[in-house]
Amino acid sequence: MPVDLSGPLRSEFEKAREAYEKARGEGNSQRASEQAAKCARLLRLLADNIPHEHRFYLDKSKKWEDLARSIKEKGLREPREPEGDVRPPGLEFRDYIEGLISISEVTWADIGGLEEPKRLLQETVVIAAMKRPEAIKPWTGILLYGPPGTGKTLLAAAAAGSLKATFFNISADKVLSKYFGESSRLIAALYEVALERSPAIVFIDEMDALTLSRGGDSNEASRRTLSTLLSQIDGFKSKKSQRLVLTLAATNTPWDMDTAALSRFSRRIHIPLPGAGDAVKIVKLNTSGLDTSQVDLNSVARECHAGLFSGREIAYLCQEAVWNMIRQENPNLAQLSPLSFDELRGKTLKTRALKNSDFHAALGKIKPPLSQARLAKYSQWASDFGG
Ligand SMILES: Nc1ncnc2c1ncn2[C@@H]1O[C@H](COP(=O)(O)OP(=O)(O)OP(=O)(O)O)[C@@H](O)[C@H]1O
Numbered sequence: 040m041p042v043d044l045s046g047p048l049r050s051e052f053e054k055a056r057e058a059y060e061k062a063r064g065e066g067n068s069q070r071a072s073e074q075a076a077k078c079a080r081l082l083r084l085l086a087d088n089i090p091h092e093h094r095f096y097l098d099k100s101k102k103w104e105d106l107a108r109s110i111k112e113k114g115l116r117e118p119r120e121p122e123g124d125v126r127p128p129g130l131e132f133r134d135y136i137e138g139l140i141s142i143s144e145v146t147w148a149d150i151g152g153l154e155e156p157k158r159l160l161q162e163t164v165v166i167a168a169m170k171r172p173e174a175i176k177p178w179t180g181i182l183l184y185g186p187p188g189t190g191k192t193l194l195a196a197a198a199a200g201s202l203k204a205t206f207f208n209i210s211a212d213k214v215l216s217k218y219f220g221e222s223s224r225l226i227a228a229l230y231e232v233a234l235e236r237s238p239a240i241v242f243i244d245e246m247d248a249l250t251l252s253r254g255g256d257s258n259e260a261s262r263r264t265l266s267t268l269l270s271q272i273d274g275f276k277s278k279k280s281q282r283l284v285l286t287l288a289a290t291n292t293p294w295d296m297d298t299a300a301l302s303r304f305s306r307r308i309h310i311p312l313p314g315a316g317d318a319v320k321i322v323k324l325n326t327s328g329l330d331t332s333q334v335d336l337n338s339v340a341r342e343c344h345a346g347l348f349s350g351r352e353i354a355y356l357c358q359e360a361v362w363n364m365i366r367q368e369n370p371n372l373a374q375l376s377p378l379s380f381d382e383l384r385g386k387t388l389k390t391r392a393l394k395n396s397d398f399h400a401a402l403g404k405i406k407p408p409l410s411q412a413r414l415a416k417y418s419q420w421a422s423d424f425g426g
């Protein structure tokens with residue numbers, strides 16, 4: 040397989056463009072011309088690296104070449120913008136964006152507990168979809184924050200599933216690294232497509248990656264991407280309210296988000312670890328179709344709660360318990376592996392009611408990653424900034 044160099048090349052291009060802009064700002068025409076020429080070279084390499092975008096990058100490269108020459112000959116007097124797309128914005132990213140779309144089959148009934156967050160989201164979705172007076176403005180950007188595995192992605196998927204909305208599931212981290220330097224345009228294009236395909240839910244996971252205040256070295260590209268994203272979210276609030284495009288963002292580290300970004304997500308919903316009551320519901324969802332009447336679900340749920348299990352760990356726990364039962368009932372499963380698919384089809388897996396012992400054996404195997412100290416950090420943040 041050919042090596043995909045487009046990420047590093049884009050990143051190099053972005054650096055050269057920033058150097059160009061800096062030199063231009065300083066009135067250093069020689070350096071500006073050199074950097075513009077470098078941009079042209081990098082775009083040419085990009086053209087060779089991305090066959091289906093060949094023409095696009097080649098045209099762009101020529102523009103930068105012309106610019107470099109013009110600066111060399113006439114200095115910086117001519118006020119010329121190096122960018123200027125030869126295609127309508129968005130088109131070059133379309134394949135990628137289409138790849139982000141999924142149809143969500145998740146419903147509200149697939150979520151155990153989380154009654155309050157569920158209700159808030161249900162209300163938001165319903166209000167946003169209904170005909171309503173001008174003055175009533177639904178939330179268009181909502182932040183879901185909380186420990187890993189608590190159901191944030193599940194909630195976003197259920198919101199999309201219930202509306203049969205186009206569901207864009209993107210990870211800020213991946214978009215930033217893949218389209219470094221161009222992710223701001225990618226976001227703009229994403230919202231164009233979302234609008235075309237409304238009702239749509241744009242789910243941005245790892246939102247903190249886009250807004251990090253860590254280390255102070257947040258780069259120009261991610262700042263641009265963030266401001267594009269925030270203006271898109273706001274944009275739907277004002278003009279295009281009859282079309283529903285709802286942005287849901289999620290983070291495990293809300294304290295890493297900068298205040299400007301936070302202020303745009305004025306609706307923030309804490310998605311906590313399940314309490315014992317919710318844990319029972321999650322166990323039931325994850326063992327549906329099996330007999331659990333002999334299991335002391337309350338005691339299992341108490342163990343989950345005491346062990347700081349998230350919904351994800353409870354799901355693993357159930358899976359382990361079910362496996363324990365299956366292995367006991369079907370001791371020679373591995374020996375059947377030489378059989379053909381059709382021969383296996385003719386056999387039926389033996390099952391029995393689940394027992395407490397299946398769960399007890401499983402409990403020892405699940406190691407939740409969370410500490411009390413970490414958990415306290417979420418509660419503290421929720422009382423300081425959550426809303
Ligand atoms: N409230 C819940 N009800 C039912 N299942 C749950 C619940 N919470 C978590 N799960 C189970 O855990 C899995 C992970 O949940 P999800 O992906 O929504 O977590 P998340 O909060 O998005 O985690 P992360 O922050 O790591 O992305 C789900 O696929 C589901 O099996």
Ligand SMILES: [Mg+2]
Nearest residue numbers: 191192244289
């Ligand atoms: Mg998630």
